Amino acid sequence: MAPRPLGRSGLQAAPLALGGNVFGWTADEKTSFAVLDAFVDAGFNLVDTADVYSHWAPGHQGGESETVLGRWFKASGKRDRVLLATKVGKPMGEGKSGLSRRWIRQAVDDSLRRLQTDHIDLYQSHDDDPATPLEETMSAFAELIREGKVRAIGASNFTAPRLAEALATSGRLGLPRYETLQPLFNLADRAPYEAELQKLCVAEGLGVINFFGLAHGFLTGKYRSEADLGQSPRGVSVKAYLDARGFRILAALDATAARHSATPSQVALAWQMQQPGIVAPIASARSVAQLNELLGAARLALTPADLAELDRASA
Numbered sequence: 001m002a003p004r005p006l007g008r009s010g011l012q013a014a015p016l017a018l019g020g021n022v023f024g025w026t027a028d029e030k031t032s033f034a035v036l037d038a039f040v041d042a043g044f045n046l047v048d049t050a051d052v053y054s055h056w057a058p059g060h061q062g063g064e065s066e067t068v069l070g071r072w073f074k075a076s077g078k079r080d081r082v083l084l085a086t087k088v089g090k091p092m093g094e095g096k097s098g099l100s101r102r103w104i105r106q107a108v109d110d111s112l113r114r115l116q117t118d119h120i121d122l123y124q125s126h127d128d129d130p131a132t133p134l135e136e137t138m139s140a141f142a143e144l145i146r147e148g149k150v151r152a153i154g155a156s157n158f159t160a161p162r163l164a165e166a167l168a169t170s171g172r173l174g175l176p177r178y179e180t181l182q183p184l185f186n187l188a189d190r191a192p193y194e195a196e197l198q199k200l201c202v203a204e205g206l207g208v209i210n211f212f213g214l215a216h217g218f219l220t221g222k223y224r225s226e227a228d229l230g231q232s233p234r235g236v237s238v239k240a241y242l243d244a245r246g247f248r249i250l251a252a253l254d255a256t257a258a259r260h261s262a263t264p265s266q267v268a269l270a271w272q273m274q275q276p277g278i279v280a281p282i283a284s285a286r287s288v289a290q291l292n293e294l295l296g297a298a299r300l301a302l303t304p305a306d307l308a309e310l311d312r313a314s315a
Contacts (some may be wrong), residue, residue: 001043001298004279006083006207007179009152011121013046013083015273015298017209018291020049023058024064025185026232027286033075037114039286042295048209048282050126051111058182062092063114077119085209086111087156089126099129101140102171107136110151115250124154124182126144128162134169142175144280154180158210167204180279181226185210187249187268188218188241201277210272213281215241219252219268245314252313256306262296269297271310297311 003012018039024030036047053065059166062127066086088107092098096107104256109295111120123144129137142152155163155178163181170177175232181201185193193210201208214220216237222228226242228233241249253264260267265283 001237004046004207006122006152006209006279007156008205009122009207011083011152011292013207013209013280014044015280016295017046017048017280017282019064019087019211020047020069021053022065023049023053023068025054025060028301032199033072033285034288034305035285036072037076037078038076038291039285039295042292044295044298045081046085048085048211049115049210050090050124051092051107051172051188052087052090052126053058053111055092056089062090063110063239066114066179067110070114072314074116083121083201084117085113085124085154086120087124087126087127091277092311097256099125099140100130100132101136101143104137104140104144104148108144112190119149119151120306122154122180123150123152124156124180125158127157128159130153130162134166135173138166138170138173138175138177143235145176147257152176154178154209156182158183158197159289159312160200163197164200180207180209182209182211182282184212185272185275186213186215186219187271187310188215188246190258190314191303198275198277206277207279208277209277209280209282211282213269213272214265215268218246219249219253219264221253221264224250243249248313249310252310253279256302256309259302259306260302262300263293265293266297266300267302267306267310269294270302271307273297274302274307 047066055062129135219240223238
């Protein structure tokens with residue numbers, strides 16, 4: 001399980017990232033601690049969260065995931081074994097959103113306090129902010145890097161033209177650049193990354209840590225009809241995949257999994273790990289058993305024939 005570079009940052013990640021969106025939401029603190037321990041003890045290191053997680057849940061205000069993660073750092077003493085990635089930019093309340101210098105500087109301190117750490121390894125723009133000049137945003141990130149609060153920066157949910165513009169702005173001003181991109185990408189959602197972003201990321205040497213690696217759980221194979229959608233809070237997001245193409249993808253996953261004595265989840269993630277530019281797909285786990293299944297993807301080597309079959313089914 002060779003580590004992979006996160007762009008030119010000097011940071012390296014194991015080929016699967018743990019999504020922190022469930023911490024303090026669908027995984028309580030005790031379960032989250034157990035999942036984090038198992039993830040790190042298995043030799044993996046990249047944990048991805050965001051200040052806004054889990055703002056959408058009733059009674060939550062954002063910061064819940066970072067708070068759980070911070071408590072785990074304090075209780076476990078394993079902060080130095082983690083590549084900590086978090087994000088800024090999604091709405092956190094009145095006047096608390098976007099990528100202005102004022103908000104970035106306030107948000108990073110808020111995140112550091114919740115995370116109970118003195119630095120963030122990878123600080124990411126959660127969304128593009130067309131209302132703030134890129135010069136202001138990239139200069140603010142450069143300040144955080146100089147101050148030691150952040151080691152490297154990345155982008156999420158950027159279009160290819162805006163990502164290229166941000167890279168050019170950093171180059172023109174001699175500022176640190178985005179070293180990673182976090183786009184939507186999986187077997188069921190290929191176009192958002194492959195259409196333009198993949199070529200740009202490969203050409204610029206950016207590391208890609210794609211989100212929704214299991215397409216809201218669809219690629220696990222547990223949702224095969226509308227009757228299955230009530231199995232989890234994410235089921236409602238899966239309905240759009242239940243069409244002819246979706247069923248072709250599931251059939252190809254089933255066949256490939258059978259040949260390798262693997263699971264559909266493992267095959268879906270292993271396919272992503274072998275795509276150009278991808279460093280580590282992000283997947284969440286609500287139990288240690290679920291996590292252990294996902295980690296098996298990093299040991300699964302798909303053949304060219306396997307990859308071609310999956311490509312055809314998901315085209």
